[in-house]
Amino acid sequence: MNSRTMTPWRELVEMVRMAANAVKTNILRSSLTILGVFVGVFSIIAVMTGIRVLQQNLEDAMNGLGANTFQFQRFSAISFDAADWEKYRRRKPFRIVDLSQLERRVTLAQAVSASANFGSGEASSRYAQTNPNIPGNGMTPEAFTTQNFTLGEGRGFSTADDDSGRLVCVLGFDLAAKLFPRGSPLSESVKFQGISYKVVGVLAQRGALFGQSRDNFIAIPLGTARRLYGENLSVQLQVQAPNRDTYAEMVEQARGVMRTMRQVPPGDDDDFEIVSNESAVKQFRSLTSAIRLGVAAISSIALIAAGIGIMNIMLVSVTERTREIGIRRAIGARKRSVMMQFIAEAVLLSEVGGALGVVGGILFGNLISFVVKAPPVIPWDWVGIGLAICSAVGIVFGTYPAWKAAHLDPIDSLRYE
Amino acid sequence: MSLIRIQNLARRYVMGTETVHALRGVSVQIERGEYLAIMGPSGSGKSTLMNLLGCLDTPSEGSYELNGKDVARMSDNELADIRNREIGFVFQSFNLLARADALHNVELPLIYAGVPPKERRERARQTLVNVGLGDRMHHRPNELSGGQRQRVAIARALVNSPSIILADEPTGNLDSKTGVEILSLFEELSRRGNTIIVVTHEEEVALHARRVIRIRDGLIAADETNPHPRAVVASVSAP
Ligand SMILES: Nc1ncnc2c1ncn2[C@@H]1O[C@H](COP(=O)(O)OP(=O)(O)O)[C@@H](O)[C@H]1O
C-alpha cells in the first residue's frame, strides 16, 4: 500500500485541483491582474473576430464575379492609401470600344462582357417610388454570366436588346420588392431618370456587402445606355475563361492585349487592375495585416503587464501561504508538486482572464456583424491561440514564484507566522 | 534491525558570525512499537532532533538510519516520500490547512501518495472516525476546538499508516483536560502497535511513556525506561 507514487498525470490533476481551490478563494483580490489578461485577450479576439466577420462577408459576397473570371478596373478593389487613389484617378478609363477589341483578340476567353454605371436616380412604378439613390447599370448580355447574376424570374438581356438599344430593364431583388410590393413586376413599366423601361427580369437576392445592399439597382442593356448616355461611358470589362486550367494563361493573354490597347511601354507597370474574387480577398487580407500587427503589439504589452501582475500576486500569495507550503512539504509533497501547484494557480488565474476576454472579444467583435448584416463568427483558431497565450503567460510569469515556493525551507516555513 | 539508529548526530545553525550548536552529538536507537518521550528545557534541542528524525532537516554531522536505510544518502524526492509514508507529524500548533475542512486535511498525505480520490476519501473518513471526529468531517479548523484540531492533525499523521508518529509538544497549546485526552489517544495508538515519539517538557506527560530521553544543551542527559507507565484515565471514544 505504501509503495505507491503519483503518476505524472495524477499529479497534474491533483495540483490543478488544488490550484483551482486557491484561485476560487483569491479571485476577487486577483481581479486587477485578471483584468490585464482580459484586456490583452479581449483585444486580440475582438479584432480577429471583427476581421473574420468582414472577411467572411467579403468571401460570401465575392461571388461578384463568375467562376474563372476577372475584371479590368482602374481602381484597386480595396485601398486606403490616398496617394494610390490619385494614381488611379489619373488612369485612362475603359471605353465601350475596348470591348470589341478584347472580344476579338483575347482568343482564350469564353466570354467577354462590359458593364457601366451611368449614374444614380429615382426609380418609380405605378405603385411606389424610391429615393434618388438607385444606381443604374448598363450591361451586355454576357455580363449576367461573368458577374454571376442569377435570375429570380424572367430573363436577362438578349443580343437583340443590346444591339438595338431596347428600353428594357432587369431589377435587383430589393428594388423589385420595393416598386412592386404585390404581384410580378414582369412586363410592368419602370421609370428611371425620366425614361420608361419594360421589366423583363428580376434578379435573385444577393445579400449585402459591408452593410450595403447589392440588390438595389436597375440594369439596362449596355447598348441602350450607350444610345441614351453616349459612347464615352466609362465601363468595366469582364473576361471569363472556359475553365480553371486555362484561366492563368488567359489572364496573361488579356493583360498583354490590354497593355497594347492602352499603349503601355514595355517594362512599365500595368495602368489597370486585374481583379478577381480571389485577388480581392487576398488584398483584404494583406490590408488587415497591418491592423492585426497593431493589435498584436497592443495585446502583447497588455499581456506582459498582466504577466508581471500575475507574478506579483503569486509572490504575495507564496509569502502569505508560507505556512501552507511548509505543511505540504512536511507531509510529503515533493518540491515538484509544490511548484506545479503554484504554476497551475498562475495559469488558472491567467485563464480566467483569458476566458472572459475570449467571451467578451467574440461578443464585441461580432457587433460588426450586426453593422454589416452578416452572420456572427466564432474564430475558433484564435480562441485556441488566445487561451494558449494565457497558459504561456501563466507559466512564464508563474514559474519564478512557484520556484520560490518549492525551494522554501520546510522548517522555516512551518515556523512562519 | 532498529527502526531508528542515530549516531553522533549534530546540528549547527550559523547565524551571521554566530554558530548555534542545537545538537552536539546524539546517539539513540529506537525500536518498532516504542512509546518514547523526549524531555528537556526550552532551547535544549528537542525540536531540532525531531526535525532530523522526521527527515525535514539534515544533520551537520553524524548518521541516521531509518529502517536500515541511510537518510543522509537520500535525494530530496526520497526524503519527501519518506515523510509521506514513514513519518506522521503532529505539531504543537496543529498546522492544519485553514481553508480546508477536516476531511481534506486528513486526505492531504494520501494525495501526495498517489491514492485515487475515492479510496483516499474513504480512508480519511475512517481515520477521522477512529480519532472520534466522525461528526466533524466538514468542519474547518476554525470551527473546531483545540483538542479537535489536534485530533485532525493526528488523523492526518496516521492516515498513511506511517512507521513512526512524531509529536512535538502536541499538548502545548491545549488545556490540561484536553491534553490528557490527546495523550490517551497516543496511548491507545501505542497499544495498537504504533511507534510514537513525543516531545514535551511536562513531567506529567512523560509519566505515560515507557521510555524517557532527557536532553540538555544538545546532548542526551539521561535515557530512562519507565517500568510502570501510568495509564491515562480519561475516557475517549474507542478508536
Ligand atoms: N532555524 C534556526 N536557526 C537558528 N537557530 C535555531 C534554529 N532552530 C533552532 N535554533 C536554535 O537551536 C536551539 C535548539 O532549538 P530547538 O531545537 O527548537 O529547542 P527546543 O525545541 O528544545 O525548545 C535553540 O537555541 C534555538 O534558538
Ligand SMILES: [Mg+2]
Ligand atoms: Mg521545540
